[in-house]
Amino acid sequence: MTPPSSRPTMRDVAERARVSPKTVSNVLTGTAQVREPTRLRVEQAMRELDFVPNLSARGLRNGRSGVIGLAQPDLRAAFSASMTHAVVEAAHARGLVVQVEETAAEPARERDLVTRARTHLIDGMILNPVRLQDSVVEHLDHLPPIVLIGEVEQHRTDRVFINSRSAARDAVRHLLARGARRIVALGGAEHGAGLDKATQGQRLRGYLAGLAEAELPASPELQVEVPEWTIAGGAAGMREILERGAEFDAVLAFTDSIALGAMHELRSWGARLPEDVLVCGFDDVEHARFAGTPLTTIAFDHQAYANAALDLLTSRMRDRGLPPRAQEIPYELLARTSTQGPPAGFSGKNSPI
Amino acid sequence: MTPPSSRPTMRDVAERARVSPKTVSNVLTGTAQVREPTRLRVEQAMRELDFVPNLSARGLRNGRSGVIGLAQPDLRAAFSASMTHAVVEAAHARGLVVQVEETAAEPARERDLVTRARTHLIDGMILNPVRLQDSVVEHLDHLPPIVLIGEVEQHRTDRVFINSRSAARDAVRHLLARGARRIVALGGAEHGAGLDKATQGQRLRGYLAGLAEAELPASPELQVEVPEWTIAGGAAGMREILERGAEFDAVLAFTDSIALGAMHELRSWGARLPEDVLVCGFDDVEHARFAGTPLTTIAFDHQAYANAALDLLTSRMRDRGLPPRAQEIPYELLARTSTQGPPAGFSGKNSPI
DNA sequence: CTGAAAGCGCTTACAG
DNA sequence: CTGAAAGCGCTTACAG
Incomplete structure (x- = not known):
């Protein structure tokens, strides 16, 4: 097994650029202003070392992974494929990546997903439920932010739907x-x-x-x-x-x-x-x-649908105390x-x- | 922003079960044998606290996230949907989850993915390349394990293909x-x-x-x-x-x-x-x-194709020194x-x- | 079979 | 604008 330390760390970058790790972090996250010459030195060091930040460490530190989950009953269905495409595009535009789950293969899969969602490193989840909307609602306090897509009849979760x-x-x-x-x-x-x-x-x-x-x-x-x-x-x-x-x-x-x-x-x-x-x-x-x-x-509009889901999700990731919201997407025959x-x-x- | 500490940790479980964190870890990972009564006490404490391990921390520590990437040109295409389904099922069977990427939307996307793959928290990647097989090969040393799917003409990467x-x-x-x-x-x-x-x-x-x-x-x-x-x-x-x-x-x-x-x-x-x-x-x-x-x-057989890709990928995740392998899947008209x-x-x- | 210590690589207060 | 210290929550040697 390749040891985790085989990749350069911020510390390596800091040493090479002759600054502290904190300054490297500032350059990376833009948290604080960094003077132009310092920034250039840091950026060059990153390039020379082929540095890439370790997202596990970042995730551990700030409690977010930048990954959202998308759970659908059957990924082979054409509508699922279209929605996956639209969600991935919408997520990409917001700097997030998408982990996909399939819930219909086994009856227990949807429940597993909901009860074990936190184990999966995700900051939030978009769920197209087949069976289990009630039990989602029950678990809501123990789950990451969730947006339901589809016509779920409850009002405790954010959701996007057509009429x-x-x-x-x-x-x-x-x-x-x-x-x-x-x-x-x-x-x-x-x-x-x-x-x-x-x-x-x-x-x-x-x-x-x-x-x-x-x-x-x-x-x-x-x-x-x-x-x-x-x-x-x-x-x-x-x-x-x-x-x-x-x-x-x-x-x-x-x-x-x-x-x-x-x-x-x-x-x-x-x-x-x-x-x-x-x-x-x-x-x-x-x-x-x-x-x-x-x-x-x-x-x-599938893309509008996905965009709405991501807007609801990211706003809730910022503030879990928001009231549940429902957004309707127009349709036409x-x-x-x-x-x-x-x-x-x-x-x-x-x-x- | 909810602080990361809002979830119970192994330390909380350890205190409640009156053992050390190491024992909790042993129960969780099965690394070492734990005596039955101790194990039961730990498991009960986990249940009572609704404990879920923090995968960012685990990933930081052992260098693996349990996530693999699946990159395809266009997720809307029926073949992509079928392959996504098959890969998710195959990954699930191996205890892995799947992060999906789409490469054809913008020309730079495939290259970005390859050069920045490590930022995405993934242990390995299955890539259906459109353009960039050469540049994948160039970057291979700096990338997580990759399996190419499709008829790529090179012999430095693991791949699965039909003739x-x-x-x-x-x-x-x-x-x-x-x-x-x-x-x-x-x-x-x-x-x-x-x-x-x-x-x-x-x-x-x-x-x-x-x-x-x-x-x-x-x-x-x-x-x-x-x-x-x-x-x-x-x-x-x-x-x-x-x-x-x-x-x-x-x-x-x-x-x-x-x-x-x-x-x-x-x-x-x-x-x-x-x-x-x-x-x-x-x-x-x-x-x-x-x-x-x-x-x-x-x-x-799309599922056999996906299974083969995952077998190649997981074996390479275990040993990066393996020689490149190519596996052909039979077809019929x-x-x-x-x-x-x-x-x-x-x-x-x-x-x- | 169990424990105490150290450290994975980041970022967040806290100083200057 | 930059630095030194602490800690996120795990697991890995190292002891017993």
């Missing part, structure tokens, strides 16, 4: 306006844990509200939960609806990845898109626009080919595979 | 066997920097080799570089070929994301897939299988709908948009 309920209702209105009457909810169901889960619950509520205001019935047959919000998960959910033999003419998928899986499954059962079935997604990830049938979706109606309708009974 | 050259040649053979004769290379070109860049160069060489062994000419008109290996980048590259008025009957895209963009662009120019044009990608990301026209691609030939052929002249 998923209203967005889902808008999506239903759009599908109805394009001639749909029997809309599948792909991602949540009233029975099951549907309404209990943060983002999923809000989208389901919006779906139900959209049907209600059009005085259309909500049919359990047209609702299905999707455990993994991936393309494969969406395909599996769609298959379940099709195997039920349900009749429908539109699908509201709770993410774009789910929508892509649904479109694939529908095509393989012989459905024409959008002639038979309209499809709407959520998130506007890159492949929504480039899908075989370009996907209508709820779009919002982007109509693409996948909802060019009116749809003829489809059913798994039409064409067993 | 992209042979894979690209296999893809060309496959396209030719399915009836193609004029194959677009979407991602690299002989003129331009085509052959100089690691992965891109290997795939281009394989493409040229495949044509040569069939005694078919390589036409510069059918080659184009794609600066961003994303869906949008693929669409832009395909558009350039189409606007040249080139005639072709197949596309070898250098990643699946590029392929998806190409398929979208082809469709919007009126091409039928695969009736007019065959398309083959690279990487087998999830959306390749679920594309409107399921995509033939070069598939390999997965034939899907997008290469069901024979293709009729297409040209941008057919249908100006």
